[in-house]
Amino acid sequence: MTMQSHEGLLAPSDVADLAGVSRAAVSNWRKRMKDFPVPVGGSASKPLFAATDIESWLAAHPEKRKAHASANSDARAWESRLWGVANLFRGHVSIHALGELFVRTAIELIEGRPSYAPRDIGQRSIDELRYALDDIPREELARAIDGLLERTSRALGKAAGENGFVGSRTSTLLASLAKDLDGGTLYDPACGVGVALLQSLDMGARPDHIVGHEINATAVDIARGRAELRGVNIDLRVADVLDHDPDPELRADLIIAEPPFGLRVDRQTTMLDPRLRYGIPPRSSGDSFWLQHVVAHLAPSGAGYVLTSPGMLFRGGAEAEIRRNLLLSGCVRAVVALPGRMLPHTSIALALWVLSEPASTSREDVLLIDATSIETPEDEVAGWLTERGSLAEVPHARVSIDELAAGNADLSPARWVLTDAIDDAQVVEAFEQANTQLHQAVAALAATLGRVRPPKVAGEPPIMTVAKLIEAGAVEVSAVRPQRVEVAPEYEDRQVSTSDVRSGNLPPVADLPSADTSGLLTQPDDVLVTTVHGIRAVVDEAGGHFPIGHGLFRIRVVDRANLDPHYLADVLAGGWNLRFAAGTAIQRIPVRDIEIPVPPLEDQRAIHAAINNARKAKQLANQASEAADSLTTAILNAVRHGTSLTSNTTEGTTR
Incomplete structure (x- = not known):
């Protein structure tokens, strides 16, 4: 075209x-x-x-x-x-x-x-x-x-992470920390295209002076243009902050930084750098350099917020020594461990450092916050750092600087924070619930095992391939649409993928409006089977699904007098069929080559009943295992919190 x-x-x-x-x-x-x-x-x-x-x-x-x-x-x-x-x-x-x-x-x-x-x-x-x-x-x-x-x-x-993602959650987080700045200087030493700086203004920050440094000249041009479109004046400069200090006299009231992670450092250049009062960073990573650069440019009573990789919290060697010196100098106010996916291009869970100028504090402890399980920390962190009452919403601890500085000076919040505030009633309730679930699962398992009967196997039954069953008119087989094909809106909520078949859990469709009669939907008792990397099959009991995915087939039993769909789904996955697998990177089993033993219909149903009871026994055994794990956790929590699990009450005794 x-x-x-x-x-x-x-x-x-x-x-x-x-x-x-x-x-x-x-x-x-x-x-x-x-x-x-x-x-x-x-x-x-x-x-x-x-x-x-x-x-x-x-x-x-x-x-x-x-x-x-x-x-x-x-x-x-x-x-x-x-x-x-x-x-x-x-x-x-x-x-x-x-x-x-x-x-x-x-x-x-x-x-x-x-x-x-x-x-x-x-x-x-x-x-x-x-x-x-x-x-x-x-x-x-x-x-x-x-x-x-x-x-x-x-x-x-x-690649966009080098200059900042417009609309990223990290920029929203940093902007929220700067939004209350009224007057003074706002500085970003790795400003990229000005994302966090400009967003902080959009959120309410009103600094007298805004400074941005960035190594990429194109990014600076874009940042300058974005500022001009907003009618904002920003002092932007192209500079390699790790190579030299572009403005040694600069002192900022608030600094926000999301520098690139793991940049290599030239140790010869840094040996005499006055910014590095707390230690020389290792050549392999400049993360600790950025922290020291921010501290060096903070005004008295100023605050710095820096995002780093989580490794900067616990790595040993020179970085451990730098952490210790920053702690002992009172430069670290707080550390927040963030969840993954804060940046669109990586699942790495970042860490937020809250820093201050060393001469401005006589701090005795550091606030450590574990926000790894918080859905939207970008909306919450500013409140946690300024409103003590809001900390009740998140696992946290205040740890003395002397204790933190000992050993490896590990600042990982998870190491210091008890993630759950547990009271005695919660511990007892968890114990009783897990104990009840364990007894129920064990009792149900014993009853199910009593129903497992060996099926009748009278000699070797006829062996038919799927191809022969098709030829005999016993089944109909069709490959479903590949995943890349677009799905019409009326089928979107009816889709069944290969992963659904592998898990054996098909999404419910009973409450969906009736779809058209195009023949694309499954009928009750259709068998869905995938033959990629092994064989998995499931019976679609209710029908009405729209299967879609590579290596997925629909088998419809036509001759119900001689073949049971549930038995068919069981034996499709028989281990003897794995010998037909072909391919190098992706192993596939030709569906027409799969061998199906075909005993009498009554025997098929008895075999399926035995297999079904065995599967139920497995599910109950898994439930018992999970309940036992929960019981163990409850007992250990009781020990940790000194909670009695054998207390006399008006309702009896908890044992």
Whole structure:
């Protein structure tokens, strides 16, 4: 498909974002709505639509736009229009340079300067970009540009972490810690594209002076442009903070920093660096350098907030010595262990350091907070650090500096914090509940074992392959749709994946509205089987599911007089069939080659009953094991908290 029009282009995923629906819904519109716009670019598999056509179509069909999207329809339209224009630059501008191009063009527009196309880009595309930017109200332009930068951050993945993710949870956390600053100097020594600095202003910070240092010149240009779009003055400078101090005289009232993790340090350069009063960082990681840089630039009574990798809390060697010296100098106010996924590109659980200038305190202890199980710490940390009452919501401890400085100076909150505040009643209740569950599981297990009867096996039964069963008309076999195929909206809540079959737990569909009769849904007693890396099979008792996934098959028993579906699901996974596995990286078993012993129907049902009881026994044994583990934990907690589990009460004795 060739390009027919130079205007903003939207992919199906962009249309879905604009309308607040799934991509499958957009696919469904294309198939069923005759007036849906035709593609003007891209390819058959990756079509692109004119943004103006899509906007007009959604305006003509307001019912297609979800309520939450309708509430912000203008903002979504501006953001999607910009992203649509960004599609014009595909193959001509790298995703790294796209944000800089858009910010620069926006600045040129508001300053009334012309915008000229860089090499390899048509002037028509730049003109379309200016048209799109000019349609956005001036007061919304900065937010629309941020929406585009957030999309480019997601597209870049890990690479975007070097300059800061627009819209990341870490920037929200740092901004929340700076939002109450009124006057003074706000400083970020690794500001990237200015994410945390500008977000702190959006959240209410009103400093007199804002300073940002960043090693990447492109990121500084974007940060400067974002600040100009907001009418904010920031003192930005391109500088390698680890190589030299760009402003030795700077003293800030509040410092926020999310520096890159694990940067190597030149020890020859750092030996005489006056910032490193607490120790020379190891060559392998500059994490402790950033901490010392922040402390060196804090004004009296100032506060520094630095995000590091969790290793900085406990690694030995030079870093342990630096931690100890920072502690003994009174520079560490608090440490907060954060949950994973605070950054979009990594699951690493970060640590927040709260630092102060050494001469400003006679601190005796450090607040350690374990927030690893808190869902939204970015909304809570500021309160924990300023309002003592709010600490009751999170595991925490105040530990003396002398105790922390001993040994390896380990500052991992989990090492010092009892994660559960347990009272005697809770300990006794947990013990009694686990004890009851253990006895119930053991009793049910004994009853189930009594029902396990050896099935009748009278000689070797006929052996049929699935292929022969198909040929005999006993079963019908069909491969289901692969995972990459788009699912129509009416089937979305009915999907069954390979992992569902492996677990044996199919999602309930009884309360769903009836779907069409296209034949894509399972019928009661259909057998779903996966043959990738072994065989797993499950009977769909109720039917009404939409199976989807690679290596997944649906088997329907036609001859119920000679073959029981539940027995079939049992023997499909027989160990003898594993010899048919083929493949190197992914082992698959051809479903037609699987061998099925076929005894009389009555014997099949007896065999399934025995196997089913054995499986129930396994489930009960697992329940008994879990209850025993809970009982052990309750007893140990009773010992730790000095709680009696054998107390006389008016209701009897707890034993």
